[in-house]
Structure formats: structure tokens, C-alpha cells
Amino acid sequence: xxxLEQSPQFLSIQEGENLTVYCNSSSVFSSLQWYRQEPGExxxxxxxxxxxxxxxxxxxxxxxFGDARKDSSLHITAAQPGDTGLYLCAGPQFxxxxxxxxxxxxxxxxxxx
Amino acid sequence: KAxxxxxxxxxxxxxxxxxxxxxxxxSGHRSVSWxxxxxxxxxxxLFEYFSETQRNKGNFPGRFSGRQFSNSRSEMNxxxxxxxxxxxxxxxxxxxxxxxxxxxxxPGTRLTVT
Numbered sequence: 001x002x003x004l005e006q007s008p009q010f011l012s013i014q015e016g017e018n019l020t021v022y023c024n025s026s027s028v029f030s031s032l033q034w035y036r037q038e039p040g041e042x043x044x045x046x047x048x049x050x051x052x053x054x055x056x057x058x059x060x061x062x063x064x065f066g067d068a069r070k071d072s073s074l075h076i077t078a079a080q081p082g083d084t085g086l087y088l089c090a091g092p093q094f095x096x097x098x099x100x101x102x103x104x105x106x107x108x109x110x111x112x113x
Numbered sequence: 114k115a116x117x118x119x120x121x122x123x124x125x126x127x128x129x130x131x132x133x134x135x136x137x138x139x140s141g142h143r144s145v146s147w148x149x150x151x152x153x154x155x156x157x158x159l160f161e162y163f164s165e166t167q168r169n170k171g172n173f174p175g176r177f178s179g180r181q182f183s184n185s186r187s188e189m190n191x192x193x194x195x196x197x198x199x200x201x202x203x204x205x206x207x208x209x210x211x212x213x214x215x216x217x218x219x220p221g222t223r224l225t226v227t
Contacts, residue, residue: 040223042205042220043218092211095169098169100158103157105155
């Protein structure tokens with residue numbers, strides 16, 4: 001079983017601060033996805049990284065896939081209250097002839113004014 | 114394009130009862146996956162259906178079952194409910210395999226077992 005560990009588990013910061021969330025595994029993933037989930041809602045896909053070393057930017061969010069495709073990071077610049085939510089990384093896991101998404105342990109971010 | 118819809122959004126059941134949750138995937142998506150989300154265990158994979166066949170299954174007891182219809186809509190059923198089944202149940206759809214296609218989630222059904 002490929003496990004995805006996220007750190008930190010919780011993060012409370014003030015508006016305008018920068019932060020980085022990490023997603024680590026001992027296994028290689030063909031790709032990794034990042035989701036944000038708000039209370040009472042389902043996760044919303046933010047980005048998919050596919051190539052080792054790949055960097056993708058989504059406004060103030062920067063996503064990086066590790067060279068060895070075992071880890072990923074999400075960096076938020078100048079956080080805003082609207083960034084508050086649960087951030088989840090996920091990677092496809094092969095199970096015989098089928099596949100499924102394995103989710104990370106999650107990072108709960110709170111951004112206050 | 115309409116997103117993934119789940120009904121009902123909230124449900125309260127008594128221990129021992131059974132429940133059926135419904136999911137309508139994005140039009141054209143043939144894969145539907147179900148997940149259970151709890152504060153303690155996070156997001157855990159229940160099963161995946163593709164073209165009316167269960168293609169993959171997570172580590173959940175047989176009380177959890179599902180099915181998919183010819184129009185790709187899916188239902189999941191939990192029989193003999195236990196207090197520990199209280200959770201947010203999420204449905205996600207994908208065009209085909211999650212290996213190559215992104216997965217989109219519905220808003221979830223919040224199940225409370227009393």
C-alpha cells in the first residue's frame with residue numbers, strides 16, 4: 001500500500017503570510033493531485049503534477065513534484081482567508097488491473113485576518 | 114456542464130437500519146468511485162464502478178455495497194448501520210481510469226447514525 005503523509009497536520013496563520021505544505025511517500029507515484037476541501041463540501045481538484053521536477057502555478061499557489069516523484073509541495077504566497085480549508089494530496093495506486101486514488105492525511109489550514 | 118450531484122445531502126439514521134445514497138456523475142463520465150471521510154481516518158476508498166461493474170474495492174465490510182446503472186448513476190448501500198458509520202460519504206466521477214483522467218467530487222452526503 002502506498003501511503004501519503006502530509007505535514008503539517010494543522011496550520012493557523014495570519015493573512016499575508018506564506019506557507020508550505022508537504023506531501024511525502026516512500027513510493028513512486030505516476031502523478032500527484034492536490035485538492036482543497038471546504039467544510040461540508042467535497043474536495044475540489046486544484047492541480048495535477050505528472051513529471052518529476054514539474055512546477056505548476058495557480059495564482060498565489062505553487063505546486064512542485066519531486067524529482068523522484070515520491071513527494072510534492074504546495075506553497076501559498078500571501079495567504080488570504082479564502083485559502084482556508086483542508087488540503088489533500090492524492091496519487092493513483094495500482095491494484096491489479098484496476099486503480100484508485102490514495103489520499104494523503106490532509107493539512108487543515110486556517111487563515112485569519 | 115453540471116457537476117457531480119449526490120442525494121440526499123444530509124441523513125440521520127438509527128443504528129441497525131439500512132441506508133441508500135445516490136450519485137449522478139458528470140455527463141460522459143463512466144467511472145464512479147465512493148469514499149468515506151471521517152476525522153479520524155481521513156478519506157478512505159470504498160469502491161469503484163465502471164460500466165455497471167465493480168472494478169475495485171477497498172477494505173470495508175460486506176455491509177457496504179454499491180451498484181451502477183446503465184446511465185452511469187450509482188448508488189451505495191450500507192446495511193445494519195453502526196455508530197461508526199457516521200461520516201461524509203463522497204462520490205467522485207472520472208471519464209475512465211484515475212490513472213489517466215482526473216476525478217471530480219460531489220458535495221457528499223453527511224450520514225449521522227444515532
